[in-house]
Amino acid sequence: MSTLSCGIDFGTSNSSIALAHDRQISLVPVEQTHVTIPSAIFFQRSDNKAFYGRIAVNLFFDRQQGRFMRSLKRVLGTSLMKQGTVVNGTVMNFSSIIASFLKTIKSKADAVAGQEIENVVMGRPVHFVDHSPESDAQAQAELKEIARRIGFKHIEFQFEPIAAAFAHEARLTGEKLAIVADLGGGTSDFTVIRLSNQSVHKSDRSQDILANTGVRVGGNDFDKDLSLAAIMPELGYRSTYGDKLLEVPLKPFHDLAEWSKVNFLYTPKLIMQTRQLLHQSHDKKRYKRLVSVLENETGHAVLAATEGAKIALTAQDHYNTPFDFVEEAFFIPIKRTLFEEAISGEVEKIVTSATACLRDAGVSHQAIDLVILTGGSTEVPLIQAEFKRLFPNAAIADENKLSSVGLGLAYDSQSKFGTGVQSTTVVP
Structure with missing residues (x-):
């Protein structure tokens, strides 16, 4: 099996892909020089040609004729996946729509790698759908089939907050007990995990991951x-x-x-x-x-x-x-x-889920050394104030909010499909 692999963060609002190749981890520019792309599609009315990301957004707001779509991730695991939708008079299923978006991301990484990438770790929320294990399993199966459809042969999954932790771990000195808060457009996910720069190369991190929780609340x-x-x-x-x-x-x-x-x-x-x-x-x-x-x-x-x-x-x-x-x-x-x-009711649900993660891990608020905030919704001042209140003894890490999950998934792909890594870079 090739040691070339990647991680894909298919987000409700933004997406990214990172390569793990020759012991290097790198974010791939997916739209001009940007390493993240809005999870948006615009289908031109005249011929149903698809445009993605910022181009799609701009076409729509320039009042061009066509169909604009966002938040496609939220369709996974729901009845809409089977129902499909009408796009400019043509019936389309959501599997094909999502596949076209992810294919354009994969093609950018294939071009950088100089070959077809076959190995991927796909990010996933702790719960695609709240309170429905069947729908949650269905959503992952749908995303796995889409990944296979666009050319991946070996497909693994990782919880997005765990991936965010992996992205921060390489820069740590010493050991830290951390909670990761991944607040995206559609979900808020939490992980309590033991981190150490000595653990980056470990292929089995199950003993370090103390608990996961999640709730279908986001930006x-x-x-x-x-x-x-x-x-x-x-x-x-x-x-x-x-x-x-x-x-x-x-x-x-x-x-x-x-x-x-x-x-x-x-x-x-x-x-x-x-x-x-x-x-x-x-x-x-x-x-x-x-x-x-x-x-x-x-x-x-x-x-x-x-x-x-x-x-x-x-x-x-x-x-x-x-x-x-x-x-x-x-x-x-x-x-x-x-x-x-x-938003006070939503924030209360987020705090409740974070607190449940601590309870499941068997640790106190005071025991947390590091809070890793990722996802655009962590910019909201009320959210930041709540996490500072909840974890008075912890340092707050909130850099690379929109790309840390993609990086961490690539780290995880290296562990799952290859050997250790050396550094984190952005492909120019």
């Missing part, structure tokens, strides 16, 4: 909570209509607040129903904005603006979120306090 859920709290009310959410003062249907607003459901809103039936309700609405100004979003298919732009507000509120206390694509000179002011209140 996309933060976006949804913020949208429902601050954005959707300005589109008529929870307004009333008719003589009986009935509340308008809530489902379109909830679907409009989720990346994976927006594309299913643009049906003639729903648009017609929404137009009809507008005539009976008691808040026509706001509810008309919902009609506009559905008619002009700008749901993803609404979500992108919401995500932009979330990111802006990590650095500032107040942000005027622009929605001029809905209505001229329209913006929504949002305070960080409102955002933190909106």
